[in-house]
Amino acid sequence: MTEARDRMRRLVRGGLALVAVAAIYEAVARSGLFPTVLLPTLPVVAHTLWASCADGTMPLHAFYTLKRVLIGCGLAIVVGLPLGILMGRYRPIENFVLPLASALMPIPSLAWVPVFILWFGLGDQVAILIVFYAALFPMLLNAWSGVRSVNPLWLRAASAMGADGNALFWKVMVPAASPFIITGLRQAFLRSWIAVVGAEMLAASDWGLGWVIFDAKEFLNADVMLASLAVIGAIGFAFERLVFGSVERATVLRWGMVQATKG
Amino acid sequence: MHDALASSSPAVSLPATGGADAAWRVVARTAFPFIVAGAAWEIVAHLGIFPPRLFPTLEQVAATFVRLTLSGALPHHALDTLIRLVAGFALAAVIGVAIGIAMGRSRLTEDIALPLVSIGAPIPGIAYAPLFLLWFGLGNVSAVLLVGFVSGFPIIFNTWTGVKAVKEIWVRSAQAMGADQRRMFAKVILPGALPYILTGLRLGLAQAWRILVGVEMLAAVPWGLGWLIFGAREFLATDVMLAGIAVIAIMGLVLEKLVFQRLERFTVVRWGMMT
Numbered sequence: 206m207t208e209a210r211d212r213m214r215r216l217v218r219g220g221l222a223l224v225a226v227a228a229i230y231e232a233v234a235r236s237g238l239f240p241t242v243l244l245p246t247l248p249v250v251a252h253t254l255w256a257s258c259a260d261g262t263m264p265l266h267a268f269y270t271l272k273r274v275l276i277g278c279g280l281a282i283v284v285g286l287p288l289g290i291l292m293g294r295y296r297p298i299e300n301f302v303l304p305l306a307s308a309l310m311p312i313p314s315l316a317w318v319p320v321f322i323l324w325f326g327l328g329d330q331v332a333i334l335i336v337f338y339a340a341l342f343p344m345l346l347n348a349w350s351g352v353r354s355v356n357p358l359w360l361r362a363a364s365a366m367g368a369d370g371n372a373l374f375w376k377v378m379v380p381a382a383s384p385f386i387i388t389g390l391r392q393a394f395l396r397s398w399i400a401v402v403g404a405e406m407l408a409a410s411d412w413g414l415g416w417v418i419f420d421a422k423e424f425l426n427a428d429v430m431l432a433s434l435a436v437i438g439a440i441g442f443a444f445e446r447l448v449f450g451s452v453e454r455a456t457v458l459r460w461g462m463v464q465a466t467k468g
Numbered sequence: 469m470h471d472a473l474a475s476s477s478p479a480v481s482l483p484a485t486g487g488a489d490a491a492w493r494v495v496a497r498t499a500f501p502f503i504v505a506g507a508a509w510e511i512v513a514h515l516g517i518f519p520p521r522l523f524p525t526l527e528q529v530a531a532t533f534v535r536l537t538l539s540g541a542l543p544h545h546a547l548d549t550l551i552r553l554v555a556g557f558a559l560a561a562v563i564g565v566a567i568g569i570a571m572g573r574s575r576l577t578e579d580i581a582l583p584l585v586s587i588g589a590p591i592p593g594i595a596y597a598p599l600f601l602l603w604f605g606l607g608n609v610s611a612v613l614l615v616g617f618v619s620g621f622p623i624i625f626n627t628w629t630g631v632k633a634v635k636e637i638w639v640r641s642a643q644a645m646g647a648d649q650r651r652m653f654a655k656v657i658l659p660g661a662l663p664y665i666l667t668g669l670r671l672g673l674a675q676a677w678r679i680l681v682g683v684e685m686l687a688a689v690p691w692g693l694g695w696l697i698f699g700a701r702e703f704l705a706t707d708v709m710l711a712g713i714a715v716i717a718i719m720g721l722v723l724e725k726l727v728f729q730r731l732e733r734f735t736v737v738r739w740g741m742m743t
Contacts, residue, residue, distance in 0.1 A: 218579035226584060243602055301501045308502070311720025312713055315594070315682035316694070319701040320709050323522055399592035403682045406594065407698070415595065419686075422598040430599050438591040445590060 245428040254432035267436055269412040270401055273329060277336025278397045285341045285393070286386065289348025293382075299349070306345060314339035314400045318407045332404040332413070339400035340393035347389025351382030383456055391449050398441050524707040533711040541696075546715055548691040549680065552608065556615025557676045561669055564620040568627025568668070572661070578628070585624055593618030593679045597686050611683045611692075618679045619672035626671065630664025631657060670728050677720055693719075 227247060233239070234246045245253075257263040292299040314335050321331045355378055363377045379386075405415030414433050421429035506526060512518070513525040520528075536542040567585075571578045597614055604610040634657055642656045684694025693712050700708040 215579050215582075218576070219583035222580040223583055223587075300497050301504075304498045305501045305505060308717060308721070311677070311724060312717045313678040313681045313720075315678070315685065316697055316713050316716050318682075318685070319697050320706065320713070322701060323704060323706055323709075324518075399594060399678070402592045403594040406597070407682070407685055418595055418598050422602055425602065427599065427602060430602070434591055434595055434599070437595050438587065441590040441592070 242425045243427050245431065250428050250431045250435075253428040254435060257429070257432060263417075263433070263436060266412055266414050266417050266433070267440060270405065270414045271440070273332040273405075273413065274336055274394075274397050274401045277333040277401070278340045278393055280333075280337045281340035281344050281393055281397070282390070284337075285344030285389075286348050289345045289389075290352050290378075290382075292345070292349040293352025302345075303349075306342060310342045310346075314396070315403045315407070318404055322408050327408050328410050331408040332401055332410065335400045335404040336397040339396040343392035343396055344389045347385045347392065348382065351385025351389070352378060354385065355381040387449070387453055387456065390452070391445070394444060394449070395441075398437075398444075402437065521704050522706050524710065528707045529710045529714070532705075532707040533714065536708070536711060542711070542715060545691050545693050545696045545712070546719065548689070549684065549693045550719070552611050552615060552684075552689075552692065553673075553676055553680055556612045556680070557619055557673055559612070559616035560618075560620040560623055560672055560676065563616075564623030564668070564672065565627050565665060567620075568624045568665070569631055569657075569661075571624070571628040572631025573657075581624075585621065589621040589625070593675065594682045594686075597683055601687060606687055607689055611680070611687050611689060614683050615676045615680050619676035622671035622675060623665075623668040626664045626668025627661065630661030630668070633664060634660035666728070666731065670724075673723060673728070677723065681716060 231247055234241070234244045254263070288298075288302065292302050317338060318331065318335060321334050325331055325334070359377050359381060360373065363373055368376065401413070402415035402418075405413035406419040410416060414437050417433045418430050418437075421427070421433070510526055513520070513523050517523075524532075533542070567577075567581060571581050593614065596617065597610075600610045600614045600617075604613060638656050638660060639652070642652055647655065681694040681697075684692040685698040689695055693716055697709045697712040700706075700712070
């Protein structure tokens with residue numbers, strides 16, 4: 206009972222806060238203190254968003270951005286996940302890969318953009334490689350910590366009950382490491398989502414949400430910028446909540462590896 | 469945001485070594501992969517498959533590094549980047565921790581601020597860059613504000629989580645022993661939330677660092693490592709780029725290892741909040 210009232214109160218107050226902020230923004234935008242090109246009113250932004258969705262340009266930009274993210278992130282998973290698991294299993298591989306990873310990790314992926322532009326030219330390849338670089342390390346390190354964190358008691362118990370290597374891997378190690386692996390997937394996607402926007406801004410390529418925002422700056426189209434920001438935020442949010450949320454529910458929560466937390 | 473702490477868990481640490489291992493073996497083992505990678509790079513660079521301007525040898529990169537350091541250009545770039553980072557991060561730390569604590573302590577603030585923060589957080593920081601440039605002009609103001617804005621989100625979330633995670637029983641027993649509001653805050657809430665706050669600051673700093681390099685490329689600031697790398701593109705100076713990236717890597721490592729691990733040891737570990 207109090208639970209439901211709590212939710213209600215949260216929703217009402219949160220909604221009121223959003224309305225208040227929107228109203229303040231609208232008032233400032235209409236007051237004429239700032240040029241309207243720099244601070245467009247919300248109806249203008251909404252109209253721009255609707256118009257660009259209706260004529261198909263915004264979905265196409267989003268499609269190009271998503272394509273780059275999915276290819277880059279997919280490559281990072283294909284490389285990072287097995288390598289991370291191997292690192293957790295075999296000391297020599299860990300000893301070899303870990304120092305390299307720790308040295309490369311603090312370099313922001315965007316720092317590589319100019320180098321990659323010189324090597325591969327402007328275009329898709331740069332964005333995909335930057336996404337790959339950004340997503341690789343979270344995937345690698347989380348898979349590695351996941352495998353290392355498997356309770357040795359479970360491994361011994363399973364082998365005492367006669368599990369062979371294969372069963373040990375699929376029935377014990379993978380489920381036990383899965384909370385980390387899913388955290389890794391999440392972080393990898395978040396990082397690549399940031400990286401792709403930056404890479405598209407710097408390595409101009411005609412299509413992509415990052416490029417739209419950057420291009421709009423040249424023409425002082427703040428309404429286009431805000432509209433694409435909304436699209437970027439919405440896609441990021443949808444992936445985080447819908448895709449990873451349901452993956453998590455289908456695997457680790459069902460297997461009882463982590464407690465479901467409210468929030 | 470229940471994974472606020474978990475998302476920082478894979479701390480990179482070298483594997484614990486057995487007591488039998490001599491120190492030099494550890495050094496050799498750490499150095500070995502770099503030697504292999506360096507040798508591979510050298511072989512490719514010397515074979516001349518790629519134009520030497522685009523794929524310089526390590527000697528060239530090292531020579532450029534020394535040349536730029538001696539001429540004072542590289543330290544100047546690094547210093548400007550560092551000042552921007554510190555300014556933006558300090559802004560985010562002060563405001564972020566304050567908002568986070570306010571959200572954790574008062575239901576009203578939480579209900580009002582949480583939707584706003586949740587809407588702002590999933591948008592990649594760099595996407596705001598053109599907007600900030602439009603509003604605040606090219607240059608330092610935009611760069612610092614953007615860095616502060618972006619690194620504020622993880623700080624707010626983690627501080628909020630931390631304050632909420634303080635054990636109810638600690639608060640109640642402090643109350644029962646007659647602690648007033650201020651002592652309650654300084655002696656119970658703050659130490660209890662500190663592991664989370666530090667995690668937030670760490671994540672915030674990492675974000676700030678990642679965004680700053682990109683912002684410097686976009687904001688056309690006269691000095692800064694991001695600009696150094698991006699400007700070198702015009703002259704096909706790959707050696708300058710790689711020297712700049714090396715400095716970025718070193719600064720990133722130093723920030724993480726020296727600043728934060730030490731801070732953690734002096735506070736939460738000493739107070740027994742974390743082992």
